[in-house]
Amino acid sequence: MRLRAGPPVLDTDAALVARAREGDEDAFELLYRRHRRVVHGVLLSRVPPREVADALQEAFTRALAKLPSLRDPAQFGPWVVTIARNLSVDLLRRPTFEVVDDPLGATAPMADALAVLELIRQLPEAYRETLVLRLVEGLTGAEIAVATGKTEGSVRVNLHRGMTRLRARLRDPEMQ
Amino acid sequence: MEHPEFDDYLWRGRGLEDPEVAALEQRLRPLRELGQRETFSPTSASVTSQRRRRVSHWRTVVAAVACAAGLTLAWLSRGRDVDSPAAVAGGSGQHSELRLTASGSLAPLAVERAAQWGRCHVGSGEGRAVVTLDLDAGGPGSLTVEGAPARLAVCLRSVASALRTDVTSGDLRLELDFHPRTQERR
Numbered sequence: 448m449r450l451r452a453g454p455p456v457l458d459t460d461a462a463l464v465a466r467a468r469e470g471d472e473d474a475f476e477l478l479y480r481r482h483r484r485v486v487h488g489v490l491l492s493r494v495p496p497r498e499v500a501d502a503l504q505e506a507f508t509r510a511l512a513k514l515p516s517l518r519d520p521a522q523f524g525p526w527v528v529t530i531a532r533n534l535s536v537d538l539l540r541r542p543t544f545e546v547v548d549d550p551l552g553a554t555a556p557m558a559d560a561l562a563v564l565e566l567i568r569q570l571p572e573a574y575r576e577t578l579v580l581r582l583v584e585g586l587t588g589a590e591i592a593v594a595t596g597k598t599e600g601s602v603r604v605n606l607h608r609g610m611t612r613l614r615a616r617l618r619d620p621e622m623q
Numbered sequence: 624m625e626h627p628e629f630d631d632y633l634w635r636g637r638g639l640e641d642p643e644v645a646a647l648e649q650r651l652r653p654l655r656e657l658g659q660r661e662t663f664s665p666t667s668a669s670v671t672s673q674r675r676r677r678v679s680h681w682r683t684v685v686a687a688v689a690c691a692a693g694l695t696l697a698w699l700s701r702g703r704d705v706d707s708p709a710a711v712a713g714g715s716g717q718h719s720e721l722r723l724t725a726s727g728s729l730a731p732l733a734v735e736r737a738a739q740w741g742r743c744h745v746g747s748g749e750g751r752a753v754v755t756l757d758l759d760a761g762g763p764g765s766l767t768v769e770g771a772p773a774r775l776a777v778c779l780r781s782v783a784s785a786l787r788t789d790v791t792s793g794d795l796r797l798e799l800d801f802h803p804r805t806q807e808r809r
Binding site: 587 | 651
């Protein structure tokens, strides 16, 4: 008789938060891997692209430090998204610095991607985050709603209106 | 649904493909991995910065020391009731002290930033850490930060970030001395 392994049992966020609070580094690492794409998208829609790498780590560093204060461990996802949003506000308040050697945009595809991102970043805030999560990170509308704590209806509207505005900008030669 | 003409592909990412949306996804694809790291590694942030900023040696040292100390403090705090009502109210509770001693031409600025960012993140609004400043003008300075280790970790991380963004030259040495202890709050 051949035994077949069943599907792996995935820990819930609440279980991982509980383990992380007990000092389990692997548990926090899993939380990072599970939510980093969403946090990355949130930051990409708000802070300069060259800041995203540092900001992503800083957002989770803050989450780790504040983990004891998280009231509902099951809401780790929307909670860390809120931390990322607040962090982006802090980062934009800090003094700017001189960029000596900017490796971003060194290749044509990356330069083109950054140009489109810039158009998205000029849209109203409500549309920016949703469009980046959908078009860059590849999340579905339903996944965006769960990850950000918004209603599906709100995400639908933001996606539709944001896309309409983005299409208009892409077709406007003065915006290119 | 507010928009009956809503494009199903835009919502679900599959099904009948909207060519314009699909083309945008393709163009934006390079950004997906921009700044992504497979693992949680906050100390690597300072290393990344070196590639694009005029980072002098001292700033690398500052960032590395502060990040490492911050991470250590964060993990030292694991499992502790750092938000206990007693600690918030100023009564008996888990209490730690971090002494940061700075020397060199940039010592005053470092201490100023440490106090500034420390207050920003762990100040009276959260009421769980106290920053005191003892600085002789132009000379070595010292900073004592008291509070829950997790708060100190945030403070140090912020100091490192602030220092490396607004100073381009100078020298600085930092010494960190951490004392986890339980005592009556002052």
